Amino acid sequence: MGVRPSSNPGVRLLKHVVASFVVGLVAVATAARVLDGDPESVVLRVSMVALGLGGFLYWAWVVSRVIEAQDEFSRRLHLVALAIAFAATGLFVFTAWLLQHAHFIYYVPLWTVLGTMVLAWWLSIVVTTRYYAR
């Protein structure tokens, strides 16, 4: 007996996001693993950078399609949330840069910046949704 495809567009979109996230994660992890081995071949290094970027861009493309498929109010929520996340990440980077120049900290890993951006994005979605729902 086959599994009936879900007719709920929200569930379908969520499945696409999760699937693209897994694909993106595998691509980035594969690229990072190969690059960590310091391959000599320029072609291989370029290919792995392209693979990692491709994985991330595919996920970002799916997320943008999901946002675009929603109604205008939801799109507005996401735009506001993205704007807040952008500002928060900018503030974080600027603060880290100043602290680095003042010799309070030595180095902020790029993954920390990316993590901050994702956290700020998630928090801003929660805050924005709550604000409009009140």
Next chain:
Amino acid sequence: MKNRLRVLRAEQNWSQAELGMRVGVSRQAINAIETGKYDPGLPLAMKIARVFVRKVEEVFELEDGD
């Protein structure tokens, strides 16, 4: 921008979810419009007016500060 959404919806005895379904948006969107937190775009405003068989300016009204 002011709107008469809540009044018109009550006249039809529609819930926010039902109105949202008729115009293709979420209940949250209708709630945000009614509470004045979100001004709909022109296509949505026209759809809302159409389901109430009204003109857009009979549903939505500019305020002095707009």
